[in-house]
Amino acid sequence: xxxxxxxxxxxxxxxxxxxxxxxxxxxxxxxxxxxxxxxxxxxxxxxxxxxxxxxxxxxxxxxxxxxxxxxxxxxxxxxxxxxxxxxxxxxxxxxxxxxxxxxxxxxxxxxxxxxxxxxxxxxxxxxxxxxxxxxxxxxxxxxxxxxxxxxxxxxxxxxxxxxxxxxxxxxxxxxxxxxxxxxxxxxxxxxxxxxxxx
Numbered sequence: 001x002x003x004x005x006x007x008x009x010x011x012x013x014x015x016x017x018x019x020x021x022x023x024x025x026x027x028x029x030x031x032x033x034x035x036x037x038x039x040x041x042x043x044x045x046x047x048x049x050x051x052x053x054x055x056x057x058x059x060x061x062x063x064x065x066x067x068x069x070x071x072x073x074x075x076x077x078x079x080x081x082x083x084x085x086x087x088x089x090x091x092x093x094x095x096x097x098x099x100x101x102x103x104x105x106x107x108x109x110x111x112x113x114x115x116x117x118x119x120x121x122x123x124x125x126x127x128x129x130x131x132x133x134x135x136x137x138x139x140x141x142x143x144x145x146x147x148x149x150x151x152x153x154x155x156x157x158x159x160x161x162x163x164x165x166x167x168x169x170x171x172x173x174x175x176x177x178x179x180x181x182x183x184x185x186x187x188x189x190x191x192x193x194x195x196x197x198x
Contacts, residue, residue, distance in 0.1 A: 066113055069120035073109050073140070076125040077152070078102060080138040084129035084154070086197045093166065093186050101168050104183045105152065108170060109140070118144045131197040137168075149173050156193060157185070164188040 081097065082090050113120055122144040130136040135153035142149050150172050157165045166186045171177035 066110075066120065069113055069123065070106070070110055073113070073123065073125055074102075074106055076127075077105055077109065077138060080125060080127060080129055084137045084196055086194070088194045089188075089196070093188070096186050101184050101186065105168075105170075108150070108181075108183070112140060112150055116142070116149070118142055123149065129197065132195050134196065147173065148177075151177055152183075158192075162187075163190040164193055166193075 078098075081102075082094070085093065085097075113123065116123060122142055124141050124143055126139040126141055128136075129138060133156070135155050137152045137154055139148045139152070140150040141147070150170050152170045153168070155167045155169065157167050159165060164187075166188060168183040168185070169180045170183060171179065172181065
């Protein structure tokens, strides 16, 4: 999703400047051809660059409303969860995950957004779920402070005489990621589930 914001920013800046900015390499070529001074031209270019940077900062700090930010994060969370599950696990647990676990994740993300001290646009979801037997589904990351805010995990539990469960939980930066905050469990089977992302 971060890439889309960058693409949107580039398009908006392109439209707003409408060719007022000339790349410096072209200015150097023109200066060599004319053997003249480019100081007045370079001053205008510096002003254009300064204005472009100002516009970029304005675009970057344009705040989303709470619902838009929550929808963006939820879309990313669901996508990263399905990537984490892989096809073998997703086909069996996707419906229950969407009905039971995802609404609880949404509540947690809503609370995080309400409590954030930065603009909603700076919160994003990492795109690197752990494979194999790792627990990480995704992390919520504050791009402004460069800090993780929350870590969402799924652990495999083998309960004697019951079978295997997936335990969904999260950790918060406020308690230094030490406390397990439970989200819920999904029953797998008596047989051992396959590795993640397969």
